[in-house]
Amino acid sequence: MKIGRVSHQGRVRMVVVDEASSRVAFIGGSLSNHPNPVQAVIERRITASELDALKEGEASFSEVGFLAPISVPVRNIFAVGKNYTEHAAEFDKSGFNATSSGAAAVPAFPQIFTKATTSLAGPTDDIRFDPAHTASVDYEGEIGVVIGAECRNVAPADALGKVFGFIALNDVTARDLQKNHAQWFLGKSLDTFCPLGPWISTADESPVESLEVRTWVNGELRQTGVLTDLIFDVPTLIATLSRAMTLLPGDIIATGTPVGVGIGQTPPKFLQDGDLVRVAVSGLGELNNRVRTR
Numbered sequence: 001m002k003i004g005r006v007s008h009q010g011r012v013r014m015v016v017v018d019e020a021s022s023r024v025a026f027i028g029g030s031l032s033n034h035p036n037p038v039q040a041v042i043e044r045r046i047t048a049s050e051l052d053a054l055k056e057g058e059a060s061f062s063e064v065g066f067l068a069p070i071s072v073p074v075r076n077i078f079a080v081g082k083n084y085t086e087h088a089a090e091f092d093k094s095g096f097n098a099t100s101s102g103a104a105a106v107p108a109f110p111q112i113f114t115k116a117t118t119s120l121a122g123p124t125d126d127i128r129f130d131p132a133h134t135a136s137v138d139y140e141g142e143i144g145v146v147i148g149a150e151c152r153n154v155a156p157a158d159a160l161g162k163v164f165g166f167i168a169l170n171d172v173t174a175r176d177l178q179k180n181h182a183q184w185f186l187g188k189s190l191d192t193f194c195p196l197g198p199w200i201s202t203a204d205e206s207p208v209e210s211l212e213v214r215t216w217v218n219g220e221l222r223q224t225g226v227l228t229d230l231i232f233d234v235p236t237l238i239a240t241l242s243r244a245m246t247l248l249p250g251d252i253i254a255t256g257t258p259v260g261v262g263i264g265q266t267p268p269k270f271l272q273d274g275d276l277v278r279v280a281v282s283g284l285g286e287l288n289n290r291v292r293t294r
């Protein structure tokens with residue numbers, strides 16, 4: 001199933017998405033006024049047939065505005081750096097990697113950081129920044145994993161069983177802040193720097209091998225990547241994280257971006273006021289976020 005949140009006639013509604021017909025079904029009952037209904041579905045393991053019983057009316061995509069599916073993540077969004085081989089090389093060549101110091105481009109261990117929950121933005125919200133604060137804002141189209149069950153010390157062979165589903169995500173990054181502060185948290189966490197959505201598709205409907213991410217800026221295709229090309233695959237990421245800490249339902253792991261980010265262009269192309277960034281993932285819909293510096 002595909003689930004999300006929309007605004008419709010002045011109300012925020014949880015929906016089940018039918019991508020083929022470009023329609024949504026509104027979910028009522030006990031979830032109709034829940035502040036974070038998609039998170040509740042994940043935590044309570046509410047099934048597709050249980051949601052079917054709560055459907056009350058429907059609308060076309062053109063009649064609603066998609067919002068971030070999870071309104072408030074349970075904690076910081078996990079993310080992985082340098083997880084596609086060609087992107088690892090372009091990042092180290094760019095001069096923006098404060099920690100590279102001549103080390104091999106492909107890391108020996110997953111490079112994990114987080115983005116603040118307050119960086120969350122919806123699938124059509126503006127990406128905003130002050131050009132006096134950062135002059136090198138970049139896109140990173142990615143596929144996000146949504147954890148479905150509390151888990152600890154998960155073996156790689158069991159890891160996909162802990163996945164609720166997948167989501168399209170843009171790990172927007174201020175390259176100068178990422179470099180100057182060494183730790184990536186600030187440069188990755190500006191308000192609006194984590195557009196995601198428009199819906200979460202469950203793992204049974206969107207298996208790992210079906211997922212391809214593509215990114216365009218102003219209609220120009222910049223990135224193409226398939227999830228099966230990750231250096232550290234989804235089971236390895238879940239095993240690594242859960243070795244250190246308990247994973248919680250609703251946790252999001254941004255799996256890394258493929259080659260083709262702005263710093264990889266010659267010369268580098270950073271996002272400018274008015275640019276339109278589009279990130280599309282097969283079966284997961286697309287993000288269309290306008291860049292605004294005012």
Ligand code: MG
Pocket residue numbers: 079080081140142171254256257
């Ligand atoms: Mg990234």
